[in-house]
Amino acid sequence: MIRGLTTIMLFWVLGESLHFLTGLAVSGNVLGMLLLFAWLLFRQRIDLELEQASSALIAQLSLLLLPGGVGLFFLGERMSGQWLPLLTAVIVGSLLSTFICLVLMKALVARKESR
Amino acid sequence: MERITALAEHLSQTPLLPVALTLLAYQLGLMLFQKLKRPAWLPPIVAGSLLLVPMIALLLDYATYYSGAKWISFLLGPATVALAVPLFLQFRHIRELFVPIAVTLCVGAPLAAGLALGIAWLLGADLAVLASLAPKSVTAPIAVSLTEQLGGVVPLAVGIVALTGVLCSLFAPLCCRWLKIEDERILGFVMGLNGHGIATARAFELGHQAGAFSSLAMGLTGAFTALLLPLAWALLA
Numbered sequence: 084m085i086r087g088l089t090t091i092m093l094f095w096v097l098g099e100s101l102h103f104l105t106g107l108a109v110s111g112n113v114l115g116m117l118l119l120f121a122w123l124l125f126r127q128r129i130d131l132e133l134e135q136a137s138s139a140l141i142a143q144l145s146l147l148l149l150p151g152g153v154g155l156f157f158l159g160e161r162m163s164g165q166w167l168p169l170l171t172a173v174i175v176g177s178l179l180s181t182f183i184c185l186v187l188m189k190a191l192v193a194r195k196e197s198r
Numbered sequence: 199m200e201r202i203t204a205l206a207e208h209l210s211q212t213p214l215l216p217v218a219l220t221l222l223a224y225q226l227g228l229m230l231f232q233k234l235k236r237p238a239w240l241p242p243i244v245a246g247s248l249l250l251v252p253m254i255a256l257l258l259d260y261a262t263y264y265s266g267a268k269w270i271s272f273l274l275g276p277a278t279v280a281l282a283v284p285l286f287l288q289f290r291h292i293r294e295l296f297v298p299i300a301v302t303l304c305v306g307a308p309l310a311a312g313l314a315l316g317i318a319w320l321l322g323a324d325l326a327v328l329a330s331l332a333p334k335s336v337t338a339p340i341a342v343s344l345t346e347q348l349g350g351v352v353p354l355a356v357g358i359v360a361l362t363g364v365l366c367s368l369f370a371p372l373c374c375r376w377l378k379i380e381d382e383r384i385l386g387f388v389m390g391l392n393g394h395g396i397a398t399a400r401a402f403e404l405g406h407q408a409g410a411f412s413s414l415a416m417g418l419t420g421a422f423t424a425l426l427l428p429l430a431w432a433l434l435a
Contacts, residue, residue, distance in 0.1 A: 091276045098279070108428035110343035112278040117421060119282035129286060137283035140276055144395060145243040146224045147274050148338050150216075150267035152360065153247045154353025157260040161351070168321030172331060173358055176314030177365045177392060180335070184306040184388040185373050191298035192384060 087136025094119040210258050216266030219257070223250035236403075238367045241396050243360055278339040285417030288410050295383060299418075306391045307419045310335035311427065330354040332427060334362045337394040340420045348431050363396025370397065371404065382408040390415030 098115025101107065107114065123129055140147075162169075209215040227246030234240065254263045292299055311332050318331055329350030333341035338359045345355035370389045379385060382405045389397040390412030398416050402409030 088276065091279045094282075095275055095279045108347070108432065109424055110347060112275045113340055113343055113421075113424040115279040116282045116285075116340075117425075119279055120285055120421070123282060123286040124289070129283065134283060134287075137280035140273065140280045141284065143273075144277055144338065145241065145246065146220070147270055147277055148243055148342075148356055149220050149224055149246050149250065150264060150271045151342060151352050152243055152356035153250045153254065154260060154264065155357035156247065156251045157254075158351070158353065162327075162354075165323055165327050168318045168323040169327055169331065169354075169358070171321060172314040172318035172323065173334060173361055174365060176310070176317055177334070177362050178369055180306065180310040180313050181366050181370050181388060181392045182373055183309060184302055184391060185370065185377055185379060185384065187305060188298050188302040188384045188388060189377060189379050189381075191301055192295060192381060195295065195298060 084132060084135050084139070087130065087132035087134070090130075090133050091115075091119070091136055091140070094122075206257060210262050210266070213266035213269045215258065216263045217269050219250065219253045219263075220267050220270055223247075223253060238400055239364055241360065241364060241399070244364070274339045274342060278343065281337065281339070281417060281420065284413050285421070288414035288417065291383075291410055291414050298384075299387065299414075302387065303391065303415070303418050303422060306388070307335070307422050308426075308430075310392050310419075311423065325349070326351055327354070329431075331358055332431065333423060334358045335366075335392050335394060335419060336423045337416050337420045340424050344424060344427055347428055359394065360396065363393045366393025367397040367400035383411045386411030387415045391419050394419070 095112055095115040097118055098113070099111030101114050101118070102109065102111040109117075224242070224246045226249050227242050227244075230245045230249075231237070231240060231242045254260060311334065314331055314334055315328055318328055323331070326349060329348035330345050330352075332348060332350070333344040333355060336344060336359070338356055341355050341359045342352055345352060366389055370385060370393070374380075374385045385404070386401045386408035389401045389408070393400075394416050398409065398412040401412035
């Protein structure tokens with residue numbers, strides 16, 4: 084478990100360094116994820132320890148997001164007049180894009196399988 | 199009485215109280231979620247937030263709370279890096295349906311962000327709100343980094359991401375029935391693309407294959423959007 088966490092932390096350091104040194108417009112933790120993914124693809128196998136550490140972290144994502152998420156209820160004045168455009172955009176946008184993706188992928192799969 | 203006021207002061211000087219309250223609210227939220235038989239409309243993060251609000255309001259203020267609770271949110275960093283593992287484990291599925299997956303990803307991920315941005319912009323949302331809205335279909339740890347980069351409001355982005363996840367997990371199965379889609383791979387992939395982790399948790403309850411494809415879509419959408427959104431944003435701004 085700890086060995087897996089160490090690997091993860093080292094890849095984060097690597098990603099953060101790459102972000103700092105190159106000024107790439109992608110954050111260090113995301114670069115760390117991409118580097119770790121590339122490393123796993125290259126090795127074509129994964130240690131149990133890394134798998135355990137990763138699923139332990141991912142299983143607790145809701146807890147880790149709670150401190151940031153609860154801030155939604157403390158925005159106050161900041162959001163006056165913004166809720167209507169925001170909620171309309173999230174609701175209508177999500178419904179439309181889900182629907183379009185389903186229609187598109189259904190057509191693509193049907194085309195592939197008819198060949 | 200004086201001692202009690204002093205106690206509240208004392209407890210909020212270290213991260214102890216913020217961390218303990220976060221864990222407590224999360225546990226209670228989880229219990230509520232189980233008790234209500236795991237409803238799609240009330241994921242544990244929403245239940246936990248609703249319980250945490252009165253605790254913070256009574257005992258602390260949000261700024262004090264947030265600086266202490268950084269002990270918890272710091273772990274979002276390694277949790278983001280850890281997302282590489284499920285992406286790697288599900289990656290073999292990409293070969294099964296390479297063209298449909300690649301095309302749906304390249305069309306769907308920009309669409310998920312673009313449609314919402316377009317609507318919000320037309321209705322007069324300000325720039326910080328737009329920057330919080332742009333990563334709405336990306337898994338939350340990546341969305342937090344993205345919104346910070348674009349100049350959005352982190353709590354708002356987390357709320358939007360959670361709401362998007364809930365909407366997609368309710369709506370995608372309904373649409374599938376209506377469109378007569380029986381292929382779990384399509385349902386799963388579209389759920390993960392639009393509704394990230396929350397929809398993926400739901401997809402695993404609908405079927406193993408739906409869950410696997412949803413998990414793959416979540417990883418691909420996260421990586422794709424994280425690479426391209428900052429560039430697209432710079433071009434538009």
